[in-house]
């Protein structure tokens with residue numbers, strides 16, 4: 001599936017005023033964050049995109065793909081939908097082993113059956129780089145932890161489904177290795193849209209969509225100062241993760257933990 005860009009045409013705020021930002025174009029390869037306080041409309045914006053809103057949702061927004069209204073097939077046929085949405089609340093209704101879940105998906109998407117095994121192996125290895133708790137193929141889907149579930153879904157969307165647009169709603173609370181995720185995701189040419197308040201992800205994004213009162217109030221492109229600064233933020237974040245691990249394993253922390261943070 002080949003898509004060049006996606007356009008968000010603005011609608012109304014919660015109080016019925018036109019959104020300050022009336023058009024956003026996202027190009028293939030862009031990594032974008034959506035930020036804003038709780039209740040500001042972040043999930044609603046993600047849902048508008050996933051639904052290919054056509055002035056028919058509560059926000060009145062309209063979504064275009066390559067400058068046009070997307071074909072109905074995108075919505076009606078899951079195999080041709082270019083969008084994967086991963087939410088905090090995604091749970092599995094099926095109790096299949098991980099291997100069966102992945103092979104079912106791989107069989108739908110693979111061009112020939114000789115690829116299936118490699119697709120499953122790649123997906124599993126991708127997922128296991130995202131989560132600290134390795135997933136095994138024989139685990140049942142319903143036994144996976146929140147972090148494992150999110151990791152598997154991100155890997156499935158990226159490797160097997162290979163959808164050009166991936167939406168992630170607040171994944172940082174889910175035990176996902178964030179920088180690793182961004183590094184891996186950046187290797188795949190896609191549009192990634194994260195709802196996040198994580199400074200590390202926000203600064204590694206090309207720009208941030210700022211939400212308030214149900215509307216898009218501004219766009220902040222990551223500037224040079226932020227780009228420079230993001231290296232230090234990532235370092236600090238790694239240090240905090242290491243400290244979290246030490247606390248988890250019952251160790252003491254020392255002032256050395258912050259060494260190297262200039």
Ligand SMILES: Nc1ncnc2c1ncn2[C@@H]1O[C@H](COP(=O)(O)OP(=O)(O)O)[C@@H](O)[C@H]1O
Nearest residue numbers: 012013014038039040041042043044058059214
């Ligand atoms: N533009 C809008 N017009 C009307 N209602 C909106 C709009 N944007 C958001 N809402 C409503 O506001 C509430 C909070 O939005 P939500 O997207 O869940 O916020 P967030 O994800 O930022 O916490 C939801 O009930 C949603 O339906």
Ligand SMILES: [Mg+2]
Nearest residue numbers: 042043044169
């Ligand atoms: Mg939300």
